[in-house]
Amino acid sequence: GENVEQHPSTLSVQEGDSAVIKCTYSDSASNYFPWYKQELGKRPQLIIDIRSNVGEKKDQRIAVTLNKTAKHFSLHITETQPEDSAVYFCAASISDYKLSFGAGTTVTVRA
Amino acid sequence: DAGVIQSPRHEVTEMGQEVTLRCKPISGHNSLFWYRQTMMRGLELLIYFNNNVPIDDSGMPEDRFSAKMPNASFSTLKIQPSEPRDSAVYFCASSLAVGNTGELFFGEGSRLTVL
Numbered sequence: 001g002e003n004v005e006q007h008p009s010t011l012s013v014q015e016g017d018s019a020v021i022k023c024t025y026s027d028s029a030s031n032y033f034p035w036y037k038q039e040l041g042k043r044p045q046l047i048i049d050i051r052s053n054v055g056e057k058k059d060q061r062i063a064v065t066l067n068k069t070a071k072h073f074s075l076h077i078t079e080t081q082p083e084d085s086a087v088y089f090c091a092a093s094i095s096d097y098k099l100s101f102g103a104g105t106t107v108t109v110r111a
Numbered sequence: 112d113a114g115v116i117q118s119p120r121h122e123v124t125e126m127g128q129e130v131t132l133r134c135k136p137i138s139g140h141n142s143l144f145w146y147r148q149t150m151m152r153g154l155e156l157l158i159y160f161n162n163n164v165p166i167d168d169s170g171m172p173e174d175r176f177s178a179k180m181p182n183a184s185f186s187t188l189k190i191q192p193s194e195p196r197d198s199a200v201y202f203c204a205s206s207l208a209v210g211n212t213g214e215l216f217f218g219e220g221s222r223l224t225v226l
Contacts, residue, residue, distance in 0.1 A: 043202065043220060063191070089153075097166065
Protein backbone atom coordinates (compact mmCIF):
# COMPACT_ATOMS: atom_id res chain seq x y z
CA GLY A 1 0.00 0.00 0.00
CA GLU A 2 0.90 3.66 -0.05
CA ASN A 3 3.31 4.96 2.60
CA VAL A 4 3.44 8.69 3.30
CA GLU A 5 6.21 10.21 5.39
CA GLN A 6 5.93 13.76 6.69
CA HIS A 7 8.62 16.07 8.08
CA PRO A 8 9.15 17.77 10.38
CA SER A 9 6.91 16.50 13.15
CA THR A 10 6.99 19.87 14.87
CA LEU A 11 7.73 23.33 13.52
CA SER A 12 7.99 26.60 15.40
CA VAL A 13 8.15 29.82 13.40
CA GLN A 14 8.12 33.51 14.18
CA GLU A 15 4.99 35.32 13.11
CA GLY A 16 5.51 36.68 9.62
CA ASP A 17 8.06 34.03 8.64
CA SER A 18 7.41 31.16 6.25
CA ALA A 19 6.71 27.53 7.14
CA VAL A 20 7.48 24.56 4.92
CA ILE A 21 6.29 20.99 5.44
CA LYS A 22 7.51 18.16 3.26
CA CYS A 23 6.01 14.80 2.44
CA THR A 24 7.22 11.83 0.46
CA TYR A 25 5.16 8.97 -0.88
CA SER A 26 6.03 5.50 -2.05
CA ASP A 27 3.59 4.59 -4.81
CA SER A 28 4.27 6.30 -8.12
CA ALA A 29 0.66 5.67 -9.13
CA SER A 30 -0.64 8.10 -6.50
CA ASN A 31 -2.45 10.93 -8.22
CA TYR A 32 -4.14 13.10 -5.60
CA PHE A 33 -2.42 14.99 -2.77
CA PRO A 34 -4.55 16.95 -0.30
CA TRP A 35 -3.48 18.85 2.79
CA TYR A 36 -5.66 19.02 5.89
CA LYS A 37 -5.42 21.40 8.83
CA GLN A 38 -6.57 20.36 12.28
CA GLU A 39 -6.83 22.93 15.03
CA LEU A 40 -6.65 21.72 18.61
CA GLY A 41 -9.72 19.70 19.46
CA LYS A 42 -11.29 20.33 16.07
CA ARG A 43 -11.97 18.35 12.92
CA PRO A 44 -9.48 18.10 10.05
CA GLN A 45 -10.34 20.48 7.22
CA LEU A 46 -9.05 20.56 3.67
CA ILE A 47 -6.94 23.63 2.96
CA ILE A 48 -5.49 22.85 -0.44
CA ASP A 49 -5.00 19.92 -2.79
CA ILE A 50 -3.06 19.13 -5.92
CA ARG A 51 -3.40 16.52 -8.60
CA SER A 52 -0.65 14.76 -10.47
CA ASN A 53 -1.07 16.78 -13.63
CA VAL A 54 -0.15 20.00 -11.85
CA GLY A 55 3.23 20.97 -10.41
CA GLU A 56 2.22 23.87 -8.21
CA LYS A 57 -0.94 25.42 -6.82
CA LYS A 58 -1.39 28.54 -4.77
CA ASP A 59 -4.21 29.94 -2.67
CA GLN A 60 -3.43 33.24 -0.98
CA ARG A 61 -0.74 32.54 1.63
CA ILE A 62 -0.56 28.80 1.08
CA ALA A 63 0.97 26.91 -1.81
CA VAL A 64 1.66 23.30 -2.60
CA THR A 65 4.33 21.93 -4.93
CA LEU A 66 4.52 18.45 -6.37
CA ASN A 67 7.53 16.63 -7.76
CA LYS A 68 6.32 13.36 -9.23
CA THR A 69 9.76 12.23 -10.29
CA ALA A 70 11.08 12.48 -6.76
CA LYS A 71 7.73 11.46 -5.25
CA HIS A 72 7.50 14.35 -2.88
CA PHE A 73 5.22 17.30 -2.29
CA SER A 74 5.41 20.27 0.02
CA LEU A 75 3.18 22.81 1.73
CA HIS A 76 4.37 26.39 1.97
CA ILE A 77 2.76 28.95 4.26
CA THR A 78 3.98 32.52 3.87
CA GLU A 79 3.57 35.44 6.25
CA THR A 80 2.48 33.11 9.04
CA GLN A 81 -0.10 34.32 11.54
CA PRO A 82 -1.11 32.98 14.98
CA GLU A 83 -4.22 31.38 13.46
CA ASP A 84 -1.95 29.19 11.33
CA SER A 85 -0.99 27.30 14.50
CA ALA A 86 -2.40 23.79 14.05
CA VAL A 87 -1.53 20.25 13.02
CA TYR A 88 -1.14 19.84 9.28
CA PHE A 89 -1.57 16.48 7.55
CA CYS A 90 -0.50 15.59 4.06
CA ALA A 91 -2.09 12.67 2.25
CA ALA A 92 -1.70 10.71 -0.95
CA SER A 93 -4.18 8.63 -2.83
CA ILE A 94 -3.69 5.79 -5.25
CA SER A 95 -7.25 4.62 -5.51
CA ASP A 96 -10.61 6.25 -5.87
CA TYR A 97 -11.08 6.49 -2.15
CA LYS A 98 -8.13 5.40 -0.08
CA LEU A 99 -6.12 8.26 1.37
CA SER A 100 -2.91 7.52 3.23
CA PHE A 101 -2.19 10.28 5.71
CA GLY A 102 1.15 11.45 6.97
CA ALA A 103 1.79 11.51 10.71
CA GLY A 104 1.17 15.24 10.94
CA THR A 105 3.22 18.38 11.64
CA THR A 106 2.44 20.54 14.64
CA VAL A 107 3.01 24.14 13.62
CA THR A 108 3.37 26.80 16.28
CA VAL A 109 3.49 30.44 15.24
CA ARG A 110 5.20 32.60 17.87
CA ALA A 111 3.90 36.12 18.26
CA ASP B 112 -26.38 22.06 6.00
CA ALA B 113 -25.02 21.56 9.51
CA GLY B 114 -22.14 19.45 8.27
CA VAL B 115 -21.32 15.91 9.32
CA ILE B 116 -22.87 15.23 12.70
CA GLN B 117 -21.42 12.70 15.09
CA SER B 118 -22.58 11.47 18.46
CA PRO B 119 -21.62 11.12 21.17
CA ARG B 120 -18.82 13.69 21.29
CA HIS B 121 -17.31 11.99 24.31
CA GLU B 122 -17.75 8.49 25.60
CA VAL B 123 -16.16 6.94 28.66
CA THR B 124 -16.83 3.28 29.20
CA GLU B 125 -15.40 0.27 30.91
CA MET B 126 -13.58 -2.56 29.22
CA GLY B 127 -15.97 -5.16 27.88
CA GLN B 128 -18.85 -2.78 27.29
CA GLU B 129 -20.43 -2.22 23.90
CA VAL B 130 -19.86 1.15 22.27
CA THR B 131 -21.92 2.57 19.42
CA LEU B 132 -20.84 5.69 17.57
CA ARG B 133 -23.22 7.45 15.23
CA CYS B 134 -22.83 9.58 12.14
CA LYS B 135 -25.10 11.64 9.95
CA PRO B 136 -23.34 12.60 6.71
CA ILE B 137 -23.99 15.75 4.73
CA SER B 138 -27.20 15.40 2.74
CA GLY B 139 -26.48 14.36 -0.84
CA HIS B 140 -23.04 12.99 -0.14
CA ASN B 141 -22.68 9.45 -1.46
CA SER B 142 -19.39 8.46 0.18
CA LEU B 143 -18.90 7.90 3.90
CA PHE B 144 -15.72 7.10 5.78
CA TRP B 145 -14.88 6.12 9.34
CA TYR B 146 -11.40 7.09 10.54
CA ARG B 147 -9.62 6.50 13.83
CA GLN B 148 -7.05 8.98 15.14
CA THR B 149 -4.44 8.16 17.77
CA MET B 150 -1.12 9.71 18.65
CA MET B 151 0.70 6.52 17.78
CA ARG B 152 -0.94 5.64 14.48
CA GLY B 153 -2.30 8.96 13.23
CA LEU B 154 -5.38 8.93 10.99
CA GLU B 155 -6.37 5.45 9.87
CA LEU B 156 -9.19 4.58 7.51
CA LEU B 157 -11.40 1.94 9.09
CA ILE B 158 -14.13 1.52 6.51
CA TYR B 159 -15.51 3.18 3.39
CA PHE B 160 -19.11 3.14 2.16
CA ASN B 161 -20.29 4.24 -1.25
CA ASN B 162 -24.04 4.60 -1.81
CA ASN B 163 -24.60 2.85 1.55
CA VAL B 164 -22.61 -0.21 0.49
CA PRO B 165 -19.38 -1.14 2.32
CA ILE B 166 -16.63 -1.05 -0.28
CA ASP B 167 -13.52 -1.52 1.82
CA ASP B 168 -13.41 -2.64 5.43
CA SER B 169 -9.79 -3.78 5.39
CA GLY B 170 -8.93 -1.17 8.00
CA MET B 171 -11.30 -2.54 10.61
CA PRO B 172 -8.92 -3.79 13.30
CA GLU B 173 -10.69 -6.99 14.22
CA ASP B 174 -14.03 -8.70 14.55
CA ARG B 175 -14.90 -6.62 17.57
CA PHE B 176 -15.48 -3.72 15.19
CA SER B 177 -18.48 -3.51 12.89
CA ALA B 178 -20.06 -0.73 10.85
CA LYS B 179 -23.40 -0.31 9.16
CA MET B 180 -25.05 2.20 6.90
CA PRO B 181 -28.76 1.33 6.74
CA ASN B 182 -29.60 4.42 4.70
CA ALA B 183 -28.00 7.44 3.09
CA SER B 184 -28.36 9.60 6.18
CA PHE B 185 -27.07 7.38 8.97
CA SER B 186 -24.14 5.17 9.85
CA THR B 187 -22.94 3.44 13.00
CA LEU B 188 -19.61 2.10 14.17
CA LYS B 189 -19.88 -0.49 16.92
CA ILE B 190 -17.20 -1.95 19.15
CA GLN B 191 -18.14 -5.02 21.13
CA PRO B 192 -16.51 -5.79 23.48
CA SER B 193 -14.45 -2.63 23.91
CA GLU B 194 -10.84 -2.69 25.12
CA PRO B 195 -8.55 0.06 26.50
CA ARG B 196 -6.51 0.04 23.26
CA ASP B 197 -9.63 1.18 21.41
CA SER B 198 -9.33 4.56 23.10
CA ALA B 199 -9.05 7.12 20.31
CA VAL B 200 -10.93 9.82 18.46
CA TYR B 201 -13.22 8.35 15.83
CA PHE B 202 -14.05 10.59 12.89
CA CYS B 203 -16.79 10.14 10.37
CA ALA B 204 -16.34 11.93 7.04
CA SER B 205 -18.46 12.26 3.93
CA SER B 206 -17.78 13.29 0.38
CA LEU B 207 -19.88 14.24 -2.60
CA ALA B 208 -17.54 12.78 -5.17
CA VAL B 209 -16.94 9.13 -5.81
CA GLY B 210 -14.31 8.12 -3.30
CA ASN B 211 -11.87 10.86 -2.44
CA THR B 212 -11.64 12.72 -5.67
CA GLY B 213 -13.32 15.51 -3.79
CA GLU B 214 -13.03 17.11 -0.40
CA LEU B 215 -13.59 15.02 2.71
CA PHE B 216 -15.86 16.74 5.22
CA PHE B 217 -15.11 15.49 8.71
CA GLY B 218 -17.41 15.48 11.69
CA GLU B 219 -16.27 16.84 15.05
CA GLY B 220 -15.25 13.36 16.14
CA SER B 221 -16.20 11.04 18.98
CA ARG B 222 -13.55 10.80 21.70
CA LEU B 223 -13.69 7.32 23.18
CA THR B 224 -12.01 6.38 26.43
CA VAL B 225 -12.13 2.75 27.50
CA LEU B 226 -11.07 2.20 31.10
